[in-house]
Amino acid sequence: MAGSLIGGLIADGWNPASIRVSDTDARQLERLSQRFPVTTTTDNNRAVEGADVVVLAVKPQVMKDAVQSLAASISKQQPLVISIAAGITEPTLRQWLGEETAIVRSMPNTPAMVQSGATGMYANPYVKDDQRSVAESILRAVGIVIWVDDEAMMDAVTALSGSGPAYIFLFIEALQAAGLELGLCRETAYLLALQTAFGAAKMALESEEDATMLRQRVTSPGGTTERAIKILLEGGFGELVSKAVHTAAERSRELAKEFGDNQ
Ligand SMILES: NC(=O)c1ccc[n+]([C@@H]2O[C@H](COP(=O)([O-])OP(=O)(O)OC[C@H]3O[C@@H](n4cnc5c(N)ncnc54)[C@H](OP(=O)(O)O)[C@@H]3O)[C@@H](O)[C@H]2O)c1
Structure with missing residues (x-):
């Protein structure tokens, strides 16, 4: 670092x-x-x-x-x-x-x-x-x-951005694995997943609109994205991310206490 x-x-x-x-x-x-x-x-x-x-x-x-x-x-x-x-x-x-x-x-x-x-x-x-x-x-x-x-x-901050790169890597891994299941080769699936994560973040950073709006714009009614997003939301994606980040924050508080107690 x-x-x-x-x-x-x-x-x-x-x-x-x-x-x-x-x-x-x-x-x-x-x-x-x-x-x-x-x-x-x-x-x-x-x-x-x-x-x-x-x-x-x-x-x-x-x-x-x-x-x-x-x-x-x-x-x-x-x-x-x-x-x-x-x-x-x-x-x-x-x-x-x-x-x-x-x-x-x-x-x-x-x-x-x-x-x-x-x-x-x-x-x-x-x-x-x-x-x-x-x-x-x-x-x-x-x-x-x-x-x-x-x-x-x-x-x-620790729970969101400190640990955050690992969450994004996990999502990229999952996208790559799904691409493989659909018949893409490992390298192609990885590159597509990576560039998609990078491109989406870059687009959101440069846009005046927030992520919710950008997501809605790329989710055409009856299209492929809508189907996929529905599965993620119905599967509790938001709640799962929330639970994970809360748990990381809790661990951060515990670690601070451990370091403080061990003086
Ligand atoms: N990596 C991350 O993602 C990240 C993110 C946010 C914050 N941080 C924080 O950044 C800090 C550094 O992390 P890091 O991953 O860069 O650690 P690191 O690679 O271990 O670097 C720390 C360096 O300090 C040396 N060192 C150990 N004791 C020392 C002493 N008494 N005096 C001077 N130098 C000493 C270490 O030598 P030895 O290898 O010989 O021990 C090592 O070369 C950590 O406190 C971490 O919490 C890291």
Whole structure:
């Protein structure tokens, strides 16, 4: 995820010389510096030294260990801290880093790897307006950004767009499987399913009309689409998606609690 962010920032015109990357894994740094002319170090404190913005991009399970050695320099320098870790709440981060730390908690998703991510962001009250703009421009380098005012909404963002690419992949798999059953070859069915998902999303993004209207427009009375949509709706498609997303939000709340409790 950090590699995607760095790639997006450089493609967006940020100066690579202003980016310092730290990772405990020297081979990971080696691979990264072959791709981008950024400064690398295995010493997290050196990466943070003098930084205006610190992006925390380690797995949630190792976040506490990773940030505790940074607490002193972060309290002293007061940079903006952006966390992309799932499930680590802003109060938990403040407890680890210092009570008055300016923190933006964000939830990107994997299409960030191709600069088409969707990121939800929450800023705590210590984040100044200019820091909010910087946080937004960093995450916007890998896709769209939406802000939420209430941190609890990050569970909804996680359940919808964080986990969302997997739901879409599942739908693409199901379309491909159905195409195979109808006699198409594997590659053709896959390509048709993929391009259809991409084309539909692109069309909806570029349209003034919402998805419901667009769906109704392509559903001619008595036609093939109408028959298929009827089967999906009668089979409880909407309820099933709703149940799945609610369950993901519930799991997000549970994980936040687990990470918070394990301090
Ligand atoms: N991937 C996603 O779809 C996605 C979406 C939204 C948010 N996120 C969040 O993004 C964060 C990063 O996820 P990822 O998939 O990019 O993880 P990742 O591939 O494991 O990258 C994290 C890197 O940090 C290194 N690291 C571990 N401990 C460290 C420490 N103490 N100091 C410095 N570096 C350390 C890891 O090295 P080792 O490999 O040696 O441990 C690894 O190279 C996670 O918190 C995740 O919740 C991910």
